[in-house]
Amino acid sequence: MVQPVGDLKRLEQNARDGPSDTYQLAKWRILNRLHDRNETMYYKVLIDNIEEYAPIVYTLTVGAVCQNYSGLFRRPRGMYFSAEDRGEMMSMVYNWPADQVDMIVVTDGSRILGLGDLGVQGIGIAIGKLDLYVAAAGINPQRVLPVMIDVGTNNEKLLKDPLYLGLQEHRLEGEEYVEIIDEFMEAVFSRWPNVIVQFEDFQSKWAFRLLQRYRKTYRMFNDDVQGTAGVAIAGLLGAVRAQGRPMIDFPKQKIVVAGAGSAGIGVVNAASRTMARMLGNNEVAFESARSQFWIVDAHGLITEERVDIDPDARPFARRKSELTHQGLNEGASLIEVVKKVKPDVILGLSAVGGLFSKEVLEALKDSSSSRPAIFAMSNPTKNAECTPEEAFSIIGEKVVFSSGSPFDDVDLGDGKIGHSNQGNNMYLFPGIGLGTLLSGARIVSDGMLQAAAERLASYMKEEEVLQGIIYPPTSRIRDITKEVAAAVVREAVAEDLAEGYRDMDARELARLSEEETVDYVKNNMWNPVYPTVVYKKD
Ligand SMILES: NC(=O)C1=CN([C@@H]2O[C@H](COP(=O)(O)OP(=O)(O)OC[C@H]3O[C@@H](n4cnc5c(N)ncnc54)[C@H](O)[C@@H]3O)[C@@H](O)[C@H]2O)C=CC1
Numbered sequence: 001m002v003q004p005v006g007d008l009k010r011l012e013q014n015a016r017d018g019p020s021d022t023y024q025l026a027k028w029r030i031l032n033r034l035h036d037r038n039e040t041m042y043y044k045v046l047i048d049n050i051e052e053y054a055p056i057v058y059t060l061t062v063g064a065v066c067q068n069y070s071g072l073f074r075r076p077r078g079m080y081f082s083a084e085d086r087g088e089m090m091s092m093v094y095n096w097p098a099d100q101v102d103m104i105v106v107t108d109g110s111r112i113l114g115l116g117d118l119g120v121q122g123i124g125i126a127i128g129k130l131d132l133y134v135a136a137a138g139i140n141p142q143r144v145l146p147v148m149i150d151v152g153t154n155n156e157k158l159l160k161d162p163l164y165l166g167l168q169e170h171r172l173e174g175e176e177y178v179e180i181i182d183e184f185m186e187a188v189f190s191r192w193p194n195v196i197v198q199f200e201d202f203q204s205k206w207a208f209r210l211l212q213r214y215r216k217t218y219r220m221f222n223d224d225v226q227g228t229a230g231v232a233i234a235g236l237l238g239a240v241r242a243q244g245r246p247m248i249d250f251p252k253q254k255i256v257v258a259g260a261g262s263a264g265i266g267v268v269n270a271a272s273r274t275m276a277r278m279l280g281n282n283e284v285a286f287e288s289a290r291s292q293f294w295i296v297d298a299h300g301l302i303t304e305e306r307v308d309i310d311p312d313a314r315p316f317a318r319r320k321s322e323l324t325h326q327g328l329n330e331g332a333s334l335i336e337v338v339k340k341v342k343p344d345v346i347l348g349l350s351a352v353g354g355l356f357s358k359e360v361l362e363a364l365k366d367s368s369s370s371r372p373a374i375f376a377m378s379n380p381t382k383n384a385e386c387t388p389e390e391a392f393s394i395i396g397e398k399v400v401f402s403s404g405s406p407f408d409d410v411d412l413g414d415g416k417i418g419h420s421n422q423g424n425n426m427y428l429f430p431g432i433g434l435g436t437l438l439s440g441a442r443i444v445s446d447g448m449l450q451a452a453a454e455r456l457a458s459y460m461k462e463e464e465v466l467q468g469i470i471y472p473p474t475s476r477i478r479d480i481t482k483e484v485a486a487a488v489v490r491e492a493v494a495e496d497l498a499e500g501y502r503d504m505d506a507r508e509l510a511r512l513s514e515e516e517t518v519d520y521v522k523n524n525m526w527n528p529v530y531p532t533v534v535y536k537k538d
């Protein structure tokens with residue numbers, strides 16, 4: 001047995017008190033040391049055991065890693081730009097030792113999973129996401145770059161922590177903040193014009209603004225807004241099929257969304273656009289699609305009567321005329337909304353663990369759907385809006401369940417299983433990045449994101465969705481990522497955005513059949529094998 005894997009197995013056998021946080025962190029430390037010592041072997045271990053180790057290098061353990069990063073820190077990984085580096089970022093980037101960087105995941109640490117502002121310690125999430133880029137998408141590990149932009153933190157505990165690694169001052173805001181992100185973008189795209197930048201775990205107000213600011217000029221996307229939306233759409237379409245209905249019935253679904261942050265609004269925006277397209281893509285279609293969503297945030301149901309309504313949520317605020325008819329008011333509680341609307345789906349992106357309480361789940365029993373669906377998407381595990389045990393025990397075996405962090409399936413007795421799906425953007429972001437890279441697309445368009453979501457939705461077979469399995473198991477993540485990337489490449493070609501990659505120019509890309517595109521993607525994925533040291537002539 002490979003030494004570090006042996007260490008992991010011994011740790012499991014010797015841990016007497018079960019999977020406590022310390023135990024999770026110890027596992028992460030063993031893997032992290034291997035990452036530092038032998039990158040090829042690390043990724044071999046990760047790829048071959050992805051189901052077992054993704055929950056360690058990614059959610060859930062990565063949450064605990066970020067919370068404790070200053071104490072866990074042994075060696076630097078990635079680049080740190082601080083507010084004090086203003087004016088120096090270009091030279092810092094040109095000093096980075098890699099000639100080519102394909103993928104950057106950048107965060108400012110302001111909203112790490114559902115754990116809030118973790119400041120510079122949020123670098124752990126950028127490292128974890130890039131681990132999946134290598135393991136799932138086969139991006140060469142020498143060409144990935146985790147980035148932390150340290151503009152301070154508003155986390156009072158970290159501001160007083162003597163071990164804290166970052167700037168111990170409150171966050172920069174306003175134009176000063178934007179200038180720093182602008183400088184970073186200019187620097188990385190000057191040195192590596194073909195890099196793709198994934199924005200990760202920025203607090204909502206900046207997530208939307210920065211996405212609008214850069215998306216038409218740079219190869220970038222926001223994973224929380226756009227990746228999450230695609231994964232949710234694929235799952236929502238799966239939930240329709242699980243009822244034995246065709247996907248085209250999606251616009252009839254009534255969906256209650258708890259959470260109006262970057263993730264929740266991203267989902268409602270993209271899902272309503274998908275519905276509208278199915279209905280004919282005109283004004284009437286958009287209006288009809290909009291009326292299928294009820295958004296509840298920390299202050300209750302969002303309606304047009306809300307004072308100081310967030311502009312991103314405004315289009316989905318329930319109209320006054322609809323409210324009287326539905327018997328609901330501005331600020332109505334989640335339970336009230338579920339009782340009155342009898343939704344087909346409740347979808348949580350609130351970061352509030354247990355929000356789908358017994359009462360909410362009881363109310364969902366009156367859903368107008370033959371198979372109500374629950375998406376408890378908040379991370380990490382303790383932030384899930386409910387557990388699969390709660391969902392299946394209260395609503396029964398017909399419920400379709402998915403969560404952002406992994407949970408075990410539920411034994412329903414009599415040989416029946418309640419499937420616990422993982423509805424996490426990890427099923428899309430690696431394929432979006434890889435497809436953008438291999439197409440050489442100038443930007444990441446809405447069409448490319450939609451193609452990614454549709455490929456994920458169609459990946460699940462009829463017999464699987466009818467059993468309530470709406471997302472693939474993590475063990476198939478490399479295969480699904482290849483398919484998603486191929487769909488992204490083809491859409492980039494169709495939209496005339498593709499400029500080609502290495503020897504494959506845009507014209508040749510356009511000539512590839514669907515199958516050849518999948519092969520092209522597969523042949524460009526990195527595999528963990530040691531490079532040949534001695535030249536051997538065949
Ligand atoms: N499964 C996945 O792939 C993903 C999951 N997420 C998770 O989504 C969660 C939210 O992320 P963001 O939108 O960026 O955060 P955010 O902090 O911007 O938004 C949270 C939203 O939840 C609302 N909220 C708070 N308490 C509530 C309550 N009691 N009832 C209803 N709504 C309530 C807030 O008003 C706010 O609108 C996080 O836990 C994150 O881990 C985010 C991206 C991807």
Ligand SMILES: CC(=O)C(=O)O
Pocket residue numbers: 059112113114201223224378379404424425426
């Ligand atoms: C999965 C993810 O991106 C998040 O929870 O923020």
Ligand SMILES: [Mg+2]
Pocket residue numbers: 113200201223224
């Ligand atoms: Mg995220």
